[in-house]
Amino acid sequence: xxxxxxxxxxxxxxxxxxxxxxxxxxxxxxxxxxxxxxxxxxxxxxxxxxxxxxxxxxxxxxxxxxxxxxxxxxxxxxxxxxxxxxxxxxxxxxxxxxxxxxxxxxxxxxxxxxxxxxxxxxxxxxxxxxxxxxxxxxxxxxxxxxxxxxxxxxxxxxxxxxxxxxxxxxxxxxxxxxxxxxxxxxxxxxxxxxxxxxxxxxxxxxxxxxxxxxxxxxxxxxxxxxxxxxxxxxxxxxxxxxxxxxxxxxxxxxxxxxxxxxxxxxxxxxxxxxxxxxxxxxxxxxxxxxxxxxxxxxxxxxxxxxxxxxxxxxxxxxxxxxxxxxxxxxxxxxxxxxxxxxxxxxxxxxxxxxxxxxxxxxxxxxxxxxxxxxxxxxxxxxxxxxxxxxxxxxxxxxxxxxxxxxxxxxxxxxxxxxxxxxxxxxxxxxxx
Amino acid sequence: xxxxxxxxxxxxxxxxxxxxxxxxxxxxxxxxxxxxxxxxxxxxxxxxxxxxxxxxxxxxxxxxxxxxxxxxxxxxxxxxxxxxxxxxxxxxxxxxxxxxxxxxxxxxxxxxxxxxxxxxxxxxxxxxxxxxxxxxxxxxxxxxxxxxxxxxxxxxxxxxxxxxxxxxxxxxxxxxxxxxxxxxxxxxxxxxxxxxxxxxxxxxxxxxxxxxxxxxxxxxxxxxxxxxxxxxxxxxxxxxxxxxxxxxxxxxxxxxxxxxxxxxxxxxxxxxxxxxxxxxxxxxxxxxxxxxxxxxxxxxxxxxxxxxxxxxxxxxxxxxxxxxxxxxxxxxxxxxxxxxxxxxxxxxxxxxxxxxxxxxxxxxxxxxxxxxxxxx
Ligand code: SF4
Ligand code: SF4
Numbered sequence: 001x002x003x004x005x006x007x008x009x010x011x012x013x014x015x016x017x018x019x020x021x022x023x024x025x026x027x028x029x030x031x032x033x034x035x036x037x038x039x040x041x042x043x044x045x046x047x048x049x050x051x052x053x054x055x056x057x058x059x060x061x062x063x064x065x066x067x068x069x070x071x072x073x074x075x076x077x078x079x080x081x082x083x084x085x086x087x088x089x090x091x092x093x094x095x096x097x098x099x100x101x102x103x104x105x106x107x108x109x110x111x112x113x114x115x116x117x118x119x120x121x122x123x124x125x126x127x128x129x130x131x132x133x134x135x136x137x138x139x140x141x142x143x144x145x146x147x148x149x150x151x152x153x154x155x156x157x158x159x160x161x162x163x164x165x166x167x168x169x170x171x172x173x174x175x176x177x178x179x180x181x182x183x184x185x186x187x188x189x190x191x192x193x194x195x196x197x198x199x200x201x202x203x204x205x206x207x208x209x210x211x212x213x214x215x216x217x218x219x220x221x222x223x224x225x226x227x228x229x230x231x232x233x234x235x236x237x238x239x240x241x242x243x244x245x246x247x248x249x250x251x252x253x254x255x256x257x258x259x260x261x262x263x264x265x266x267x268x269x270x271x272x273x274x275x276x277x278x279x280x281x282x283x284x285x286x287x288x289x290x291x292x293x294x295x296x297x298x299x300x301x302x303x304x305x306x307x308x309x310x311x312x313x314x315x316x317x318x319x320x321x322x323x324x325x326x327x328x329x330x331x332x333x334x335x336x337x338x339x340x341x342x343x344x345x346x347x348x349x350x351x352x353x354x355x356x357x358x359x360x361x362x363x364x365x366x367x368x369x370x371x372x373x374x375x376x377x378x379x380x381x382x383x384x385x386x387x388x389x390x391x392x393x394x395x396x397x398x399x400x401x402x403x404x405x406x407x408x409x410x411x412x413x414x415x416x417x418x419x420x421x422x423x424x425x426x427x428x429x430x431x432x
Numbered sequence: 433x434x435x436x437x438x439x440x441x442x443x444x445x446x447x448x449x450x451x452x453x454x455x456x457x458x459x460x461x462x463x464x465x466x467x468x469x470x471x472x473x474x475x476x477x478x479x480x481x482x483x484x485x486x487x488x489x490x491x492x493x494x495x496x497x498x499x500x501x502x503x504x505x506x507x508x509x510x511x512x513x514x515x516x517x518x519x520x521x522x523x524x525x526x527x528x529x530x531x532x533x534x535x536x537x538x539x540x541x542x543x544x545x546x547x548x549x550x551x552x553x554x555x556x557x558x559x560x561x562x563x564x565x566x567x568x569x570x571x572x573x574x575x576x577x578x579x580x581x582x583x584x585x586x587x588x589x590x591x592x593x594x595x596x597x598x599x600x601x602x603x604x605x606x607x608x609x610x611x612x613x614x615x616x617x618x619x620x621x622x623x624x625x626x627x628x629x630x631x632x633x634x635x636x637x638x639x640x641x642x643x644x645x646x647x648x649x650x651x652x653x654x655x656x657x658x659x660x661x662x663x664x665x666x667x668x669x670x671x672x673x674x675x676x677x678x679x680x681x682x683x684x685x686x687x688x689x690x691x692x693x694x695x696x697x698x699x700x701x702x703x704x705x706x707x708x709x710x711x712x713x714x715x716x717x718x719x720x721x722x723x724x725x726x727x728x729x730x731x732x733x734x735x736x737x738x739x740x741x742x743x744x745x746x747x748x749x750x751x752x753x754x755x756x757x758x759x760x761x762x763x764x765x766x767x768x769x770x771x772x773x774x775x776x777x778x779x780x781x782x783x784x785x786x787x788x789x790x791x792x793x794x795x796x797x798x799x800x801x802x803x804x805x806x807x808x
Contacts, residue, residue: 113753113755113761115758141727142528144758166560166566169554178566185560377528381504382532383497402499
């Protein structure tokens, strides 16, 4: 069956975002099965993830929308389905017109300074195009001021039970204890919501799956230390989904395939850059969700591969003592602190630097680019500290490049490619 | 007593220098969740940081980029330029751009080898027994830092005394705000803001004396008459009376506000329970309504704004938002219908810390005043 782009129906208001995203993933899988069945794993995960969200309530599961760091592994343990809201804008971003519709709908009601991630999430609600109403909304006080403006408004609009977690600024033992305590309060909330008592055996099952995903994610990340980098930049998008999906068996299946693929590339002596690898790039901030093709372009044209993005880097935490709930709550707390956007951006900038240090020291990086999402004002407010840190410790300059990683109207993919290309050719070629 | 000092809105280097010359410490304070009482009890001068009249923050912008809030950048600039020459700063994560003053000043001070006490206090963004307990510990950590910095022990007794001092300041500010309720008030909005900003420039005891002198003399002041509309101003950090003055020059008298550097920063009296003084301070600062940074106080904030607008019989409301300020971004969603119901029109204004476009403000303010003024 030929792929039919149903975006115009979303733009005209006749189709929900959920139907659109789930349907698009299914069409792409079908297309892939006809052309390149070996590549199906890339689409299997998308199909599974969106179908689970779309069909949760039909299957008698409660759908829990969430934003920011929350103990998502527990949602599975209560046999509920999480819906990590940031996945929505990441999925619509490639379609500029559709994304623009939701951003405009949000701006008409609130605030142009907000992050486009939140604008899309709110705009879809204002146009009533989620395609589903969650049974509860759980959100944290970070990642940012923008989400803290958007989520309470959305919560009011949805009018569903809400639970909040306060993320501490500090990332230490006290912070962990604080989050662990709130995790226990979250359990009470889930018990009330579902009318069931927490069953630790079920929790353990969920945590085991999460452990497996985390181990695999770490192994996949470690493959990227290899030169040439065997995995393309685009696959880094998985990091962003891990906050909600680590305890989903579909994530395990996906990561096993990714690991297999990466290992095969290494065995074959191949890398993501078909014409040879020259620049091993670290993206200090976001992914370019509007134009993921840029990653392939840079790999092909410049031998420049995005080895890791710092904001999205997910540091795998493992539940070591599954029979010790207190210990598990502490790991959950640590996981919340280590999530993408949270570890570096929502706390002291020192932790951002620590994360950069880990990646610079271990991933053989030679090029640094702050692909800064314009909506993320508090990370922009640390650019000099970050770029100085890299210059002083690793002797390389950082390109500061403003993009809107969700709203394609801000800057086209071509412009971004050109700006990065010029930096590589005029600056980095002399440094290396 | 000459209270003219209350009418100087500039940031005073002299006061801080004089304080420090006696061997005592002065710390800059960012945002509203650092209790003045704690610093006062340790005999530290709390200097609420602002950047009134900053007209060039280009160096700070190199650190914080063009995409960040210019109020936060201007404060960093004033620290860089030594307009503020302090022993350090205490920052709470009021908003996520303000908290970058902490990171950037720490990096800058290190770079130039300036010895500073730089502390961040995590202020929870929701109120519950768990968050309160956490915040209390944060304040105890701050108390510890202050004790080490000064060698002064912070006892419950000292805290209770400091609470009483600041409560007196709060009572006097209430009296000041009461003056604005009159049909023809004896102060303009720009003057009221100036007087409140002056509190950041001097020891609280001195401020109290000046306020008392002013209030005693207030009835002899000439009432402001001839204005065309009574207005209230809410929104992002506003530390420049010239902004208010521009509106008032166009016939709109500002008689009320919900601004963190103005009336909201003072608040109601702190009721202390002597059996748990730190607990009382914690509850007060966590529950006090100041701005939309909290995740769970927005309904209360909206109600507060509408109630205050009614109490001060305003004809219209100015909602000013600093460019790039997200905190004050979304309140209109629920506030606007509430204001509409109460019959209060709103004017939305975007601004920057530097008052470059005052002509534009005047034009819009004049049109708004014309729209909301009541025919006699
Ligand atoms: S990208 Fe930045 S501004 Fe946007 S949601 Fe994440 S932390 Fe917030
Ligand atoms: S004006 Fe807004 S962005 Fe700036 S410091 Fe205040 S709350 Fe933060």
